[in-house]
Amino acid sequence: MTELLNNREYKKEQLKRLxxxxxxxxxxxxxxxxxxxxxxxISPLEIPLIEQELVKEGISAKDIAKMCDLHVELFREAxxxxxELEERDLPDGHPLKTLYLENKEIMKDAEMLNLYAxxxxxxxxxxxxxxxxxxxxEIVSNLRKVGFTHYNREEMLTxxxxxxxGLTAIATVLWTKHDEIRFMIKxxxxxxxxxxxxxxxxxxxxxxxxxxxxxxxxxDMVFRENNIYYPTLKALLSEGEWKAIRMQEDEYGYYKVxxxxxxxxxxxxxxxxWEINPELSVEQLLGLPKEVQEALKxxxxxxxxxxxxxEGDIDLGTGYLNIEELRAIFEALPxxxxxxxxxxxxxxxxxxxxxxxxxxxVLGRPVQLCHPPKSVHIVNKILRAFKEGRKxxxxxxxxxxxxxxxxxxxxxxxxxxxxxxxLEMTMDxxxxxxxxxxxxxxDWRD
Amino acid sequence: MTELLNNREYKKEQLKRLxxxxxxxxxxxxxxxxxxxxxxxISPLEIPLIEQELVKEGISAKDIAKMCDLHVELFREAxxxxxELEERDLPDGHPLKTLYLENKEIMKDAEMLNLYAxxxxxxxxxxxxxxxxxxxxEIVSNLRKVGFTHYNREEMLTxxxxxxxGLTAIATVLWTKHDEIRFMIKxxxxxxxxxxxxxxxxxxxxxxxxxxxxxxxxxDMVFRENNIYYPTLKALLSEGEWKAIRMQEDEYGYYKVxxxxxxxxxxxxxxxxWEINPELSVEQLLGLPKEVQEALKxxxxxxxxxxxxxEGDIDLGTGYLNIEELRAIFEALPxxxxxxxxxxxxxxxxxxxxxxxxxxxVLGRPVQLCHPPKSVHIVNKILRAFKEGRKxxxxxxxxxxxxxxxxxxxxxxxxxxxxxxxLEMTMDxxxxxxxxxxxxxxDWRD
Numbered sequence: 001m002t003e004l005l006n007n008r009e010y011k012k013e014q015l016k017r018l019x020x021x022x023x024x025x026x027x028x029x030x031x032x033x034x035x036x037x038x039x040x041x042i043s044p045l046e047i048p049l050i051e052q053e054l055v056k057e058g059i060s061a062k063d064i065a066k067m068c069d070l071h072v073e074l075f076r077e078a079x080x081x082x083x084e085l086e087e088r089d090l091p092d093g094h095p096l097k098t099l100y101l102e103n104k105e106i107m108k109d110a111e112m113l114n115l116y117a118x119x120x121x122x123x124x125x126x127x128x129x130x131x132x133x134x135x136x137x138e139i140v141s142n143l144r145k146v147g148f149t150h151y152n153r154e155e156m157l158t159x160x161x162x163x164x165x166g167l168t169a170i171a172t173v174l175w176t177k178h179d180e181i182r183f184m185i186k187x188x189x190x191x192x193x194x195x196x197x198x199x200x201x202x203x204x205x206x207x208x209x210x211x212x213x214x215x216x217x218x219x220d221m222v223f224r225e226n227n228i229y230y231p232t233l234k235a236l237l238s239e240g241e242w243k244a245i246r247m248q249e250d251e252y253g254y255y256k257v258x259x260x261x262x263x264x265x266x267x268x269x270x271x272x273x274w275e276i277n278p279e280l281s282v283e284q285l286l287g288l289p290k291e292v293q294e295a296l297k298x299x300x301x302x303x304x305x306x307x308x309x310x311e312g313d314i315d316l317g318t319g320y321l322n323i324e325e326l327r328a329i330f331e332a333l334p335x336x337x338x339x340x341x342x343x344x345x346x347x348x349x350x351x352x353x354x355x356x357x358x359x360x361x362v363l364g365r366p367v368q369l370c371h372p373p374k375s376v377h378i379v380n381k382i383l384r385a386f387k388e389g390r391k392x393x394x395x396x397x398x399x400x401x402x403x404x405x406x407x408x409x410x411x412x413x414x415x416x417x418x419x420x421x422x423l424e425m426t427m428d429x430x431x432x433x434x435x436x437x438x439x440x441x442x443d444w445r446d
Numbered sequence: 447m448t449e450l451l452n453n454r455e456y457k458k459e460q461l462k463r464l465x466x467x468x469x470x471x472x473x474x475x476x477x478x479x480x481x482x483x484x485x486x487x488i489s490p491l492e493i494p495l496i497e498q499e500l501v502k503e504g505i506s507a508k509d510i511a512k513m514c515d516l517h518v519e520l521f522r523e524a525x526x527x528x529x530e531l532e533e534r535d536l537p538d539g540h541p542l543k544t545l546y547l548e549n550k551e552i553m554k555d556a557e558m559l560n561l562y563a564x565x566x567x568x569x570x571x572x573x574x575x576x577x578x579x580x581x582x583x584e585i586v587s588n589l590r591k592v593g594f595t596h597y598n599r600e601e602m603l604t605x606x607x608x609x610x611x612g613l614t615a616i617a618t619v620l621w622t623k624h625d626e627i628r629f630m631i632k633x634x635x636x637x638x639x640x641x642x643x644x645x646x647x648x649x650x651x652x653x654x655x656x657x658x659x660x661x662x663x664x665x666d667m668v669f670r671e672n673n674i675y676y677p678t679l680k681a682l683l684s685e686g687e688w689k690a691i692r693m694q695e696d697e698y699g700y701y702k703v704x705x706x707x708x709x710x711x712x713x714x715x716x717x718x719x720w721e722i723n724p725e726l727s728v729e730q731l732l733g734l735p736k737e738v739q740e741a742l743k744x745x746x747x748x749x750x751x752x753x754x755x756x757e758g759d760i761d762l763g764t765g766y767l768n769i770e771e772l773r774a775i776f777e778a779l780p781x782x783x784x785x786x787x788x789x790x791x792x793x794x795x796x797x798x799x800x801x802x803x804x805x806x807x808v809l810g811r812p813v814q815l816c817h818p819p820k821s822v823h824i825v826n827k828i829l830r831a832f833k834e835g836r837k838x839x840x841x842x843x844x845x846x847x848x849x850x851x852x853x854x855x856x857x858x859x860x861x862x863x864x865x866x867x868x869l870e871m872t873m874d875x876x877x878x879x880x881x882x883x884x885x886x887x888x889d890w891r892d
Binding site: 396 | 694718792808821856871885886
């Protein structure tokens with residue numbers, strides 16, 4: 001025991017000296033090898049303890065953060081196995097490479113979360129506690145973004161491809177675990193926010209434990225993804241599928257990485273989930289990770305071969321609808337629309353019950369003739385401002401009995417930026433003024 | 447002068463006796479001839495004066511109202527010239543007949559307004575004033591509907607047909623006068639509402655004058671329409687055009703009449719304004735009222751021959767749009783929509799910036815796989831309730847940073863009442879909660 005302590009004391013002294021040199025401006029990169037040597041003899045469990053002791057001895061949070069970076073990097077070097085190889089095989093900007101790179105960031109932040117939470121628990125100094133809490137708030141707030149970006153991209157962009165191929169179970173398991181992690185991190189954020197509402201000791205104990213659980217769950221997910229899910233994707237998805245995914249990734253954003261554009265080639269057509277052949281080839285099956293092969297044994301894969309586009313469907317760019325559906329959608333909208341084309345003629349109005357009645361007789365009529373003569377000059381002024389690009393909207397609101405009618409005009413432009421008409425939108429906003437509090441999906445009662 | 451007074455005194459006595467008989471239950475219809483005889487010798491200007499005197503002598507408002515009816519009917523019989531003939535030529539439910547019938551009601555109510563306003567001005571009895579004010583409030587509130595129904599139908603359903611034929615000036619003049627009348631009646635309503643805010647004498651003097659002006663403007667419009675505008679419509683519009691108008695009239699409603707269905711025949715195709723041949727035939731020109739013929743002299747008619755439907759347009763039932771316009775409309779909507787079809791598969795989402803991101807990969811995906819596994823059972827419950835017709839909507843609202851997100855699901859059905867899918871609508875209602883007061887078109891500044 002004494003020996004262990006002495007040993008740790010010795011290593012701590014070494015670490016301290018290294019940190020001092022960082023503090024004095026020596027490059028972290030240059031010191032990496034020396035750090036590795038010092039840390040090599042310490043068990044992963046010991047590292048946080050030593051770091052905590054250093055904190056207690058007054059090393060600033062800033063220097064600790066630098067050491068954390070180094071520590072996590074060294075840790076990553078230790079755990080990187082097959083995944084690093086995978087990653088190296090992939091071109092920059094390839095969605096799978098981006099996922100691997102994000103996982104490195106997630107791993108690092110999970111480590112930092114755990115480390116700082118444990119440090120906080122043993123810190124007595126009030127100023128130091130504040131500093132650490134500040135760092136923790138930042139880490140937790142960052143980690144919340146993992147759900148919106150990394151997990152969300154997996155769920156929305158990659159899952160559909162494996163679902164079509166019948167591997168829905170994998171998607172469901174991963175999504176369930178993602179949600180558990182989202183919940184854990186949300187809980188940590190809440191704990192931090194409410195820390196004044198409980199005794200310090202209670203707070204710090206709960207936070208340390210929950211942060212430990214979250215950090216574990218995060219790294220566990222990294223391992224699952226790197227070792228099972230990503231190899232599965234690699235075995236199944238074609239270049240066209242990755243190309244389609246790359247085209248949509250920006251919609252969701254990334255976790256601490258900024259991937260460059262990537263295109264497997266102009267001759268590769270982007271393949272959306274509904275366009276693939278969902279049947280697995282023998283080659284694909286054999287390329288799957290052992291765990292997935294095991295799971296698939298004995299249960300026949302149910303491919304999803306349903307066709308998206310039906311005879312007579314209108315291709316709207318973001319989906320396929322028939323006229324019956326389009327009409328029903330416009331009728332169900334909580335807003336009445338009327339569209340005048342570039343020549344100021346009424347071309348369309350949404351059907352159904354409306355705040356201001358519309359009838360077919362208005363179609364083709366110049367909008368100037370649809371208004372009381374007294375206000376026509378204003379209509380013309382607005383349209384001129386729209387066509388000349390000087391205004392992007394004109395809004396009005398009036399009371400009409402129990403209704404509070406909100407009217408909005410916006411100019412519409414095509415992809416070339418040419419003016420193609422103006423849309424009138426009319427809605428009753430009175431009901432929205434009554435909405436209070438929250439009502440969530442899980443509150444729904446049959 | 448004495449003779450005139452005596453003469454009036456005599457007729458007043460006769461009227462009083464007749465009213466007494468009405469009061470005792472004798473049928474108004476039976477007494478009509480006698481009334482006519484009595485009234486025949488009285489100038490139209492004298493009638494209200496006599497009626498006012500009767501009121502002063504204590505005849506109840508109810509009996510006066512009955513006499514008013516009679517008086518107006520007799521008055522109408524006197525003024526009915528060509529229009530009554532026109533009306534008799536037309537079948538019940540024909541839009542032109544409905545317009546004529548409404549004008550009779552408008553004429554009667556304008557008369558009543560004038561009569562009661564003048565009576566009010568000379569009534570000293572407090573209880574009586576109250577009673578008359580009650581009647582006036584009802585008349586004014588009725589007359590406000592003339593603008594929403596009779597005038598609005600003319601402006602929205604009949605004007606487009608004459609505009610296409612180049613007679614835009616008639617439409618503009620009538621609309622301007624309609625708006626003047628709308629404003630006059632609105633002003634009367636306001637005066638009535640604010641009558642406590644001014645001395646009685648001031649109120650009653652202003653009200654009498656303004657009511658007189660409004661009554662005059664209303665009857666003047668009846669004359670213009672009956673003698674110029676309706677004959678113009680009769681000369682120009684074909685059966686198909688009237689059929690199209692009849693199909694849309696219910697959207698706007700009627701003034702105190704309830705026209706039956708009317709259909710010139712199954713072989714007559716409804717003709718919308720953009721479908722007619724706008725050129726005037728010689729026969730049509732010669733059939734126009736003299737006033738219109740005069741007005742057209744020396745100015746060439748500018749027919750509007752623009753085509754509504756373009757190559758490749760989608761016929762939406764309430765207009766024609768191309769895909770570029772449809773996409774731009776969905777993008778400009780203040781609500782994000784996502785549509786799942788009857789098989790629960792995502793089929794369309796609106797493009798552009800959204801509250802909850804959507805990407806093409808979601809198309810064709812079963813909605814159950816688009817939700818966190820934890821809440822899938824609720825999604826299924828809602829869809830079951832929709833498909834079984836037990837629920838017509840499911841709404842939720844949550845705070846999301848500065849946004850107050852309102853989410854609404856509604857089932858969609860086709861014309862046969864079959865379930866065709868569910869629409870998700872998501873909008874940020876936070877901005878609507880800030881809206882206060884009013885901002886009208888005429889307040890717009892460039």
